[in-house]
Amino acid sequence: MKIALLTLGCKLNYAETSTYERGFKAAGLEVVPWQDKADIYLVNTCSVTAHSDNKCRNIIRKCHRVNPLANIVVTGCYAELKRDEVRSLEGVALVFGAREKQSVVPSVLALVSGKDITLDESYKERSMAEEYRHISSGIMPAWSSGERTRSFLKVQDGCNNFCAYCTVPYARGESRNIPICEAVRAAKLIAAEGVREIVLTGVNTGDFGRTTGESFLDLLKALEKVEGIERYRISSIEPNLLTRETVDWIASGTKFQPHFHIPLQTGDDELLEKVGRKYTTEQFAGLIDYIRLKMGPKVFFGIDVIVGLPGETPERFERTYAFLAERIRPAFIHIFPYSRRPGTRADSMPEQVRDSVKTERVKRLEELCETLSAGFRASCKGMKEKVLWESDNHGGMMSGYTGNYLRMEREWDSGRIGTIEEITI
Numbered sequence: 352m353k354i355a356l357l358t359l360g361c362k363l364n365y366a367e368t369s370t371y372e373r374g375f376k377a378a379g380l381e382v383v384p385w386q387d388k389a390d391i392y393l394v395n396t397c398s399v400t401a402h403s404d405n406k407c408r409n410i411i412r413k414c415h416r417v418n419p420l421a422n423i424v425v426t427g428c429y430a431e432l433k434r435d436e437v438r439s440l441e442g443v444a445l446v447f448g449a450r451e452k453q454s455v456v457p458s459v460l461a462l463v464s465g466k467d468i469t470l471d472e473s474y475k476e477r478s479m480a481e482e483y484r485h486i487s488s489g490i491m492p493a494w495s496s497g498e499r500t501r502s503f504l505k506v507q508d509g510c511n512n513f514c515a516y517c518t519v520p521y522a523r524g525e526s527r528n529i530p531i532c533e534a535v536r537a538a539k540l541i542a543a544e545g546v547r548e549i550v551l552t553g554v555n556t557g558d559f560g561r562t563t564g565e566s567f568l569d570l571l572k573a574l575e576k577v578e579g580i581e582r583y584r585i586s587s588i589e590p591n592l593l594t595r596e597t598v599d600w601i602a603s604g605t606k607f608q609p610h611f612h613i614p615l616q617t618g619d620d621e622l623l624e625k626v627g628r629k630y631t632t633e634q635f636a637g638l639i640d641y642i643r644l645k646m647g648p649k650v651f652f653g654i655d656v657i658v659g660l661p662g663e664t665p666e667r668f669e670r671t672y673a674f675l676a677e678r679i680r681p682a683f684i685h686i687f688p689y690s691r692r693p694g695t696r697a698d699s700m701p702e703q704v705r706d707s708v709k710t711e712r713v714k715r716l717e718e719l720c721e722t723l724s725a726g727f728r729a730s731c732k733g734m735k736e737k738v739l740w741e742s743d744n745h746g747g748m749m750s751g752y753t754g755n756y757l758r759m760e761r762e763w764d765s766g767r768i769g770t771i772e773e774i775t776i
């Protein structure tokens with residue numbers, strides 16, 4: 352029995368697909384590339400923009416063309432938000448929403464065997480059965496594997512914020528997390544695979560602890576003790592949830608790297624309030640200043656910005672531009688043109704911004720990002736930094752990242768894969 356797995360969207364989806372893949376392999380299914388004729392196609396979808404929805408439909412149609420007799424199983428955000436639309440596509444046999452992710456593997460196994468399968472019978476490896484122990488907790492522990500040096504570990508899912516432009520709370524449900532002991536157990540399994548770096552992921556990672564009464568900082572402290580994992584990164588964290596106490600602890604020389612990915616979305620206070628963000632630009636800047644004060648000027652900041660939110664007048668855009676260019680000066684800007692999503696508050700807001708204006712503004716921020724990135728890289732020249740070498744061979748060269756997320760290259764040397772080396776930038 353052959354299964355092909357396809358993933359669209361975010362790192363969370365990739366971590367979840369990786370977990371399904373381990374489950375299918377443990378149950379004896381052969382995992383093949385999607386271009387091969389598979390008996391089952393599992394498509395883990397995204398719905399962040401209207402374009403993502405289109406992409407999902409196209410992929411599902413392509414799978415059906417490769418093997419019209421195959422069963423197509425669809426999960427992820429698009430499956431949750433457009434269930435009927437997905438069901439109506441030819442070849443689709445099963446659809447799983449946000450709270451049904453734990454059922455994906457057992458249900459597919461039941462589908463292929465034509466009978467109900469109990470978990471303990473179907474998983475040959477005890478560890479695999481354990482991954483599904485939390486069926487009733489409403490969150491599926493998940494981590495990515497296959498990369499030899501880095502793994503994305505999902506510790507949290509869902510969000511209760513309901514920012515005006517965002518469909519994620521509808522697609523992924525309320526904020527919930529795995530317990531710290533479960534995260535530590537996963538980190539130990541990841542370390543046993545020889546992986547050296549973990550990126551903590553979630554929909555709203557900083558909200559960790561809501562369902563278990565634990566704290567995000569306690570999670571970091573517990574993970575730091577896991578032997579074999581030498582570096583951690585936090586994939587993205589809301590500015591109002593990154594506390595001074597957590598910054599102090601990270602700065603006090605732990606395995607957590609000087610690299611922060613923080614969403615700003617807009618640098619205009621009125622617009623921040625309008626779309627339901629929970630901080631002001633002054634608070635945002637205060638956090639960045641505090642991190643730089645505690646950890647030095649070489650911290651890598653990646654900042655998310657949405658361009659063309661409803662009500663983003665030219666003056667408001669200029670304010671965002673100036674805030675980034677003069678006050679925050681991040682190493683990178685993740686730029687997203689605003690995409691209207693039916694059912695969200697922002698979709699019915701007045702003062703929608705024309706697409707051509709969004710394109711212009713995206714271009715200006717891209718140019719700013721290039722200048723800021725080049726400046727950041729130049730300012731790190733001559734610094735001693737540690738690089739974790741990765742396994743890809745690109746034309747005789749290998750690459751890896753420094754603690755502060757600068758991509759370095761050197762001649763390919765297989766003996767260096769997964770090792771950490773001190774270099775001068």
Ligand code: SF4
Pocket residue numbers: 510511512513514517518519520554555589
């Ligand atoms: S905090 Fe993030 S995931 Fe939650 S609603 Fe806002 S943008 Fe969406």
